[in-house]
């Protein structure tokens with residue numbers, strides 16, 4: 212019989228590429244799924260095999276799951292042109308692989324959901340189509356709870372090498388300024404390799420229950436601390452430019468519309484702008500720490516420095 216392996220979906224993306232590397236580093240055999248259009252540059256040099264599978268399809272899924280013991284389902288869309296796209300991938304697609312995983316005899320299924328599925332601080336649920344689709348994905352995957360061990364992780368904002376979403380902040384700070392919404396609530400981000408390490412802890416060892424488990428660094432931060440971290444990481448003076456929340460959100464809407472017209476990915480969109488200016492996204496990570504003996508190790512100033520260093524090394528930043 213072939214040795215049992217770990218399947219990582221979404222490994223061609225930002226978080227998933229770090230997840231695949233973390234599982235390899237922990238000594239596991241890793242297979243990942245890719246699409247015909249996927250860019251596999253972050254996986255070059257890694258001893259991993261791959262199978263073609265699109266989350267919206269069943270074609271390839273059986274092959275992807277052959278001899279798989281653990282699935283880490285990272286694939287998802289964080290930005291989509293149309294609302295149904297979020298649900299097709301993040302909800303229906305997650306249910307599709309969970310059902311197939313049960314049939315294939317997978318013993319543990321780690322679902323990378325999002326804090327957006329919980330919704331912002333003090334609220335009572337998701338506030339965006341993205342958040343709703345991630346919540347629906349959790350509900351659908353949970354239906355298989357009796358048939359395999361399921362762990363649901365809910366990371367807050369993730370940053371680190373290979374991330375293009377928060378790169379504009381570094382780019383802006385590299386030019387000497389940082390624009391942020393005035394009076395915005397605190398931030399509680401998490402460095403990417405800490406999340407990747409957590410998927411290994413959650414996917415191995417004694418089963419600690421489904422969760423959902425919030426994932427973030429323990430400390431909360433304010434924008435001025437982000438500015439200080441960026442200034443130190445980039446070794447230059449960075450001025451804070453505060454925009455009224457409504458102006459910040461309008462900037463998100465304009466950037467999104469312009470990107471749509473030019474068929475590019477928006478650097479900022481309405482959802483990000485609303486999330487950053489109106490809502491707090493903090494969480495208590497005690498349950499996660501207790502379940503997996505895990506704690507984020509990289510504090511924001513160090514994480515920003517490591518990220519800036521990587522952006523420079525690959526030439527994204529001068």
Ligand SMILES: NC(=O)c1ccc[n+]([C@@H]2O[C@H](COP(=O)([O-])OP(=O)(O)OC[C@H]3O[C@@H](n4cnc5c(N)ncnc54)[C@H](OP(=O)(O)O)[C@@H]3O)[C@@H](O)[C@H]2O)c1
Pocket residue numbers: 220221222223224225226227245246248249250264265266267285286287288289300323324325326345365366367368369370
């Ligand atoms: N980044 C964050 O701050 C954050 C926070 C909380 C949760 N998350 C969750 O973490 C996961 C990864 O996010 P990310 O930031 O790493 O995004 P990303 O860089 O855009 O990566 C998304 C990954 O999903 C794959 N994917 C998308 N649609 C697919 C489809 N139809 N079929 C197969 N694969 C598909 C992409 O494949 P291609 O390479 O082919 O496009 C890529 O590998 C998502 O589930 C997201 O909800 C992210």
